[in-house]
Amino acid sequence: MCGRTAQGLAPAQIRQQLDKTLPSKPSDSWIGEEKYRTSYNVAPTRYQPVVRADSKTNNYVVHMMKWGLIPRHIKAMPDYNSVLKSINARDDSLFMGPTGKAMFSHSKNHKRCILLAEGFYEWRRRGKERTPFYTKRRDGGLMLMAAIYDVAQIQGAEEPMYTYATITTNASPQLDWLHDRMPVLIPNHDHEKICMWLDPNLSWNSTLEAMLKPCDEFMEVEETDDSTPGGKSIKKVYALETYQVDEKVNSVRNDSPDFVKPWISSSNKKTLNRFFISKGDSGSSPAAPTSLKADFKPEDHSSTEQVILKNDNTGSIIPKREEAEEIKKEAVDRTQQQVPVSADDAQRDAGFQEQESKSPKREQEDDDDGELRKVLELSRQEDADYEPSATPLETTPSVLSSPRRVSGGSACLRVDSEGSVDLLEKRRKELQQEDEEMKKEHPDETSKSSETEEQEKKEQEELEKAIAASLNGAEGASESIYHSQQSVGSTTPKKDAPPSPTMTPMKRKPMGSSAAASPKKGKSSQDSKITSFFQQANST
DNA sequence: CCAGACGTTGTT
DNA sequence: GTCTGG
DNA sequence: CCAGACGTTGTT
DNA sequence: GTCTGG
Numbered sequence: 008m009c010g011r012t013a014q015g016l017a018p019a020q021i022r023q024q025l026d027k028t029l030p031s032k033p034s035d036s037w038i039g040e041e042k043y044r045t046s047y048n049v050a051p052t053r054y055q056p057v058v059r060a061d062s063k064t065n066n067y068v069v070h071m072m073k074w075g076l077i078p079r080h081i082k083a084m085p086d087y088n089s090v091l092k093s094i095n096a097r098d099d100s101l102f103m104g105p106t107g108k109a110m111f112s113h114s115k116n117h118k119r120c121i122l123l124a125e126g127f128y129e130w131r132r133r134g135k136e137r138t139p140f141y142t143k144r145r146d147g148g149l150m151l152m153a154a155i156y157d158v159a160q161i162q163g164a165e166e167p168m169y170t171y172a173t174i175t176t177n178a179s180p181q182l183d184w185l186h187d188r189m190p191v192l193i194p195n196h197d198h199e200k201i202c203m204w205l206d207p208n209l210s211w212n213s214t215l216e217a218m219l220k221p222c223d224e225f226m227e228v229e230e231t232d233d234s235t236p237g238g239k240s241i242k243k244v245y246a247l248e249t250y251q252v253d254e255k256v257n258s259v260r261n262d263s264p265d266f267v268k269p270w271i272s273s274s275n276k277k278t279l280n281r282f283f284i285s286k287g288d289s290g291s292s293p294a295a296p297t298s299l300k301a302d303f304k305p306e307d308h309s310s311t312e313q314v315i316l317k318n319d320n321t322g323s324i325i326p327k328r329e330e331a332e333e334i335k336k337e338a339v340d341r342t343q344q345q346v347p348v349s350a351d352d353a354q355r356d357a358g359f360q361e362q363e364s365k366s367p368k369r370e371q372e373d374d375d376d377g378e379l380r381k382v383l384e385l386s387r388q389e390d391a392d393y394e395p396s397a398t399p400l401e402t403t404p405s406v407l408s409s410p411r412r413v414s415g416g417s418a419c420l421r422v423d424s425e426g427s428v429d430l431l432e433k434r435r436k437e438l439q440q441e442d443e444e445m446k447k448e449h450p451d452e453t454s455k456s457s458e459t460e461e462q463e464k465k466e467q468e469e470l471e472k473a474i475a476a477s478l479n480g481a482e483g484a485s486e487s488i489y490h491s492q493q494s495v496g497s498t499t500p501k502k503d504a505p506p507s508p509t510m511t512p513m514k515r516k517p518m519g520s521s522a523a524a525s526p527k528k529g530k531s532s533q534d535s536k537i538t539s540f541f542q543q544a545n546s547t
Numbered sequence: 548c549c550a551g552a553c554g555t556t557g558t559t
Numbered sequence: 560g561t562c563t564g565g
Numbered sequence: 566c567c568a569g570a571c572g573t574t575g576t577t
Numbered sequence: 578g579t580c581t582g583g
Binding site: 008010076078089091092093094095096097100108109110111132172175188 | 552553554555556557
């Protein structure tokens with residue numbers, strides 16, 4: 008996960024954002040600034056700006072580092088695969104549990120840093136199909152991705168090599184439709200946490216450990232209440248928004264500001280259309296976020312809902328009927344010509360084009376908008392009784408509360424008490440047993456056909472959620488958390504925290520005692536590669 | 548003491 | 560480098 | 566992370 | 578399939 012990021016800000020803009028974000032003003036020095044290139048398609052092995060503490064100047068510095076952690080004791084250039092495998096560090100690898108890991112110990116104690124990204128890409132997988140989605144902060148602020156770095160003296164290289172790895176954790180309930188992992192984010196306005204994370208003299212402790220959880224940040228937005236004309240209220244929405252983007256982002260050779268803008272795929276158009284034809288709705292439509300209470304003004308960075316829904320400060324994010332046509336049209340136009348929609352965007356786009364002027368032109372969108380126009384035409388007719396769908400996602404909470412989702416769980420991995428692994432193991436066995444019993448009692452439900460059916464249904468729900476996210480930013484996702492109040496990943500540092508019933512499926516076994524119980528897979532070839540990774544160092 | 552491991556993701 | 564296992 | 570390449574010998 | 582390149 009999290010193998011691609013975006014950072015389209017100019018250095019001056021990054022500095023400006025940083026001033027707002029860091030507890031103290033960072034030093035003006037930006038190590039390796041000449042390596043910086045704005046890019047909306049940042050892949051592993053590329054240099055990116057991270058913030059770290061500089062113990063010499065006792066200040067924060069921005070430092071261009073290479074994505075893919077190479078530990079300090081590596082002396083020879085590691086092979087390609089090894090580097091690739093170190094672009095992320097799992098949060099549970101950092102815990103000092105019964106099976107503490109050696110590899111990251113130096114970094115986690117003394118070399119924590121923050122990657123300065125604007126957002127990250129994630130590919131949603133459905134079978135062999137991969138669809139890129141982009142996730143960014145709703146307020147357009149910097150996305151502070153928790154990371155660790157290290158300095159390696161590679162034989163033959165003149166300069167010491169600064170490399171980093173972002174830390175991953177379980178996906179939040181708002182994002183787990185997309186993927187089961189996500190980067191650990193540090194809340195932009197929590198100076199204390201930022202300060203602690205960057206403190207090189209602060210060794211690993213429970214407070215730091217508690218930061219390693221899925222993003223559960225919400226931000227307040229003002230909404231106008233249609234049922235009470237003129238009335239305004241404060242609503243909390245998830246701090247991140249996610250939407251589908253252009254598949255051109257797949258290839259790292261491509262780069263464009265368009266990659267971080269919403270993109271409606273033709274396969275989604277049909278489903279999209281259903282939202283607009285949604286019928287049988289009351290007049291109580293959810294309102295739009297009109298102004299953000301956070302420090303970042305919406306006009307600082309293009310905000311998706313403004314872009315797509317042409318938010319006009321009068322309130323409703325759900326378009327009035329006549330507006331709906333224009334919105335849909337605009338969506339078409341965007342997929343077709345991808346016009347910059349705000350002055351800020353235009354400015355940024357211009358800057359980007361200037362920077363990338365010599366890069367080959369990407370081919371014009373070959374979209375079959377004719378088909379979409381037909382669909383829209385159709386919708387216009389069927390649309391006589393168009394009413395905005397209050398919550399297109401009303402059907403989706405079942406996804407979150409589905410029993411299947413409950414099986415497994417890894418949250419208690421972050422608990423470092425003795426016996427936590429046993430607890431986990433126990434819980435896991437319980438769940439497995441439940442699964443077995445389910446199969447016995449309802450063999451039909453577990454039969455392949457109905458399973459496939461269920462899968463398809465789930466996928467459809469997810470698709471709708473994805474599209475809703477595409478249209479409404481995090482609006483839809485935030486809706487779902489109201490229904491499942493428990494925040495999945497917000498594990499307390501408490502030692503005996505029981506597994507949460509809403510935990511996401513466990514994809515990985517705990518290491519150590521329990522892992523020893525199951526026979527290891529035959530991956531000797533890989534082992535030898537791993538070994539070579541670490542031995543290259545010591546051999547010289 | 549020395550030897551050996553040390554990573555992630557995606558598959559199903 | 561640093562931790563575990565023998 | 567995804568896309569794209571993936572070979573040798575002998576000749577000038 | 579597997580490896581490298583970006």
